[in-house]
Amino acid sequence: MSQILILLRKSILSFWRAKAAVCITFLVPVVLIYLFGHVFGLYRKDSGPAGIPIAVVNLSPEPAAQKLIDALKAEKAFAVITTRDIGKGATRPLTEADVRAGLHDNSYRYALILPMDMLPVDDLGVRMKFLFNPRNEIESQMVNGLLQKTVFSNVPQLLGMSLQRYSRSFLGKERFEHFNRVIADTVADTFGGDREEIFQRNIAGDFGIADLIHAKADPVPPVPASLRRLYQPEQMQANREEPSAVNNHSAAPSTSAPLLNHESKNENQKSGDLFSRIVKIDTEQVAGKELKNPMAARLVGGYAIMFLLFAVSGSAATLFEEKNSGVFQRLLSSPVRPAHILWARFLFGVILGLAQITALFCAGWVFFGLDIFHHVGGLLAVSLSAAAACSAFGILIAAIAPSAAAANGIATFVVISMSAVGGAWFPVTFMPDYIQRVSKLTLVYWSVEGFADVLWAGMSLLEVLPKVGILTGIAAGVMLVAIWRFNRGKLFD
């Protein structure tokens, strides 16, 4: 043991002396995280795009159409254009021909047309036309998503109107009114209220049932952690497609509230929104906690693991250098065994890894307000086991590589592919099924998921223990293989 400690001390000392290495290990990842933060827009207070011009042509006489436009205007991602200048300060509403020309000459890239028959009389549903001329795919996907969200938030009422209109044409005016009278009477008898008002709202498609339900519903109990995890992939996906997702999602109830005639200030309890339950478009944040910067949790965790792998994969090269310099001869001709050298290097990797992860998470805290202090126990456990797994991986590379150069080559290849497949760069839920299965074989996957568990889902030390266990198992397994392989490898040849 004392041999291992002496060698460990030596590694730390030499590492510390090599200021360039220290710089590369700590400063570069922190700077990169900072830059990536900008790339992913993590610094924006409103965390979302703003003022994307969208032209809206309203040909529909429905009041609901105007409400939809108002909702779009309320969405800060959009700058809604409905009129066209005709000189002398006068304007006129846009026509479809206008927007097609506007799209063509790039005055704007998106246009929404609400046709005359937005709510067709002879059919059930809502009709509208979305035209776009995408400058880039990500943007159009995002706009699409935002648009859908805004429209869907208004669908309950539109759908109600469509439904009533459809039934009127189907049943005939007489029977339709009779039917709605009966309903209104029944509602009034049962719940109280003004018969005439209920009738009028019903035939307008504004059932108003939401009010009632909202008044009676129990608050939804907090979602248990296990369920929260189930929802998480959807959330990540939403995040990826539209970086603004979280803020916009929480804004959704307030934009839709006036249309639904109810106030839903409590964002985490959308119990009152009957339609949103029926049509299942609830995009509310389900992680059950207020995360200042959910994207940062994944970003920092993922990149931390990748940088860590790169840092410890240097172990292999260092070991070969020491072998070639003859230091191994000196060490092994004194009372030192190969295993001492390997374990010392492994421990050094763990310590280096922990230090690097700490630096990165502190950077995440400073840059993105990542909440690392609530989760110290779990975070430490995941970091420690992840560092151990990474360090063992570095030792294994030294064990199987024939030379330092080969070790570096193998390490770079494996680190990059493992980071990609394991979800260090983007969530594995984006990936095809078979890749997702492969992911689970990588230590990156378990580390990134472990960090997400702690930082995103707010899991406790106890809850992340299974992943910590898997990482520790990987570390132990890899070390065993490494030590076994060394007898055949070139390092102590």
Place this chain on the structure above:
Amino acid sequence: MLALRNVTKSYGSITALSGVSLNIGPGEFFGLLGPNGAGKSTLMSLVSGLRTPDSGSIELAGQPVTGSSFSVRRNLGLVPQTIALFPELTAEENLRIFGGLQGLRGNLLKAALDDAFSAAQLDDRRHSLVKTFSGGMQRRLNLVAALLHRPKLLLCDEPTVGVDPQSRNAIFEHLQHLNRTGVTIIYSTHYMEEAERLCSRIGIIDHGSILALGTLDDLLTRLPFEDEITFPVTALTAPLAVELASAGEIIAVDGTHRFRPRPGYPLSVFFALTESLGLPPRLFVNQRPTLEALFLHLTGRKLRDV
């Protein structure tokens, strides 16, 4: 002290040592003289337990040298052929690590460091980073790093490569001092001068075999001549060549000729002959043959142009 019996070691298809047998007694200063690739370092690595022989046995003080016997290793110090130091650490940090690994602590370690630095004449550079040392300074530190635990057997694998004559003398004197205090030394080199100057017994090794073994005098008596007269190629006139053909052999080495009279041939006859041929005596230098000549005699090659 050290006994090798029929030791063989190959790296794949390359046979580095074949059937080496060697006995080295306590207190010996044994020289292993051979050209590049002769197998010197391989022999060192086998004796220090870094590698295991393919066949044969190696015993140190009656105990087999196996890769795992620490008790044997504590008696042994290896000075690797390469500079086996941590360049980013200071000289003292290096020695502390190697001393620590040998189990030295506290005052014992401190005393060992003091001795080592004064022996290496690096007292004033203790706290400098090793990478800032000159090649010769690194060599000296490389040597004393193997002495901290006062080994009974010191294996020096070409410890003076790239060292200036002054430092080289300092190293020699220190090694001779150690040897006088009872340390057995095995010293590998391809400089015959070093082997001649330092070693009480010398083994000439080439292509993995010991070609000759003995004291310097022993070895030189194996030569079929006792004197060697070197002269410029131009001095070998036709009449001289005719006269000398029966008196011994003439070989060409390095742009000179060497005349090796057969035993019993009187040198006075040689000098009388050259004088009568009108060749000035200063062209002819008589020398005692060296190990170089022996190596040439044994292998047909010069020691240094292998």
